[in-house]
Amino acid sequence: MSDGLARTLFALSDTNRLKIVELLKTGPLPVGEIAAQLRLNQPQTSKHLKVLLEADLVRIEPAANRRIYHLRTEPFQGLTAWSQSFEQQMISRMTRLETYLEQKQNAVNPKE
Amino acid sequence: MSDGLARTLFALSDTNRLKIVELLKTGPLPVGEIAAQLRLNQPQTSKHLKVLLEADLVRIEPAANRRIYHLRTEPFQGLTAWSQSFEQQMISRMTRLETYLEQKQNAVNPKE
């Protein structure tokens, strides 16, 4: 999977990773905290974090013994931009279609 | 996977499904058209469409022999809303943190 957007979407498509991301939204946390709060095993937590890391959704700030995971904002901005423009294009296509149909209708059955 | 958002994200996380969705953005199409344009086998196209259907990303409009797949707007609106509010919350948390740190700094080392 080389597509960046697909990778972002995939990383977020697992419920546990989604929970991790929602948790990190409230602030950076070390692995152990994340595992504890979400009742996940530490190894799985690390593995999920690795997926998020490879999708650039998080970054690591080493602090002594621990590794603090921070959310990155860029991928979310990218996701918002994509989804929003997608929506926009769908809607404007539909609007154009409606307009076209109205005009066609008026041509067949003119009101004045 | 019962979480609606996770299901949406998963459905979109496959590159072929992403292509299908991008194609359908330009307008509704029957299965055969989708398969032809994306050079996918018909069975796989049907299977991918099923995943999209179960995630409520598309709807079917039967037309004689064929089944026309339409994109639905709601899930994209939901995705945009989620991602946007997510972003928003991240940013506002960071802003609060900056403000706090500035105040703390001013208290230690007052300018006037």
Next chain:
DNA sequence: TTTATATATACCCTTTAAGGAATATTCCAA
């Protein structure tokens, strides 16, 4: 240097995903 703590990795197992080929189903037309 040893020890403890936090985290990452390896290995195993089970489940699920995705592609291909063949077949079933549906609906229209003749």
Next chain:
DNA sequence: TTGGAATATTCCTTAAAGGGTATATATAAA
């Protein structure tokens, strides 16, 4: 009612995901 076109489904195979347990690695403290 038979045939053909469009689509869905089934079966098979391969690859990858996710969870569990054990172990390796790294860093700080004793």
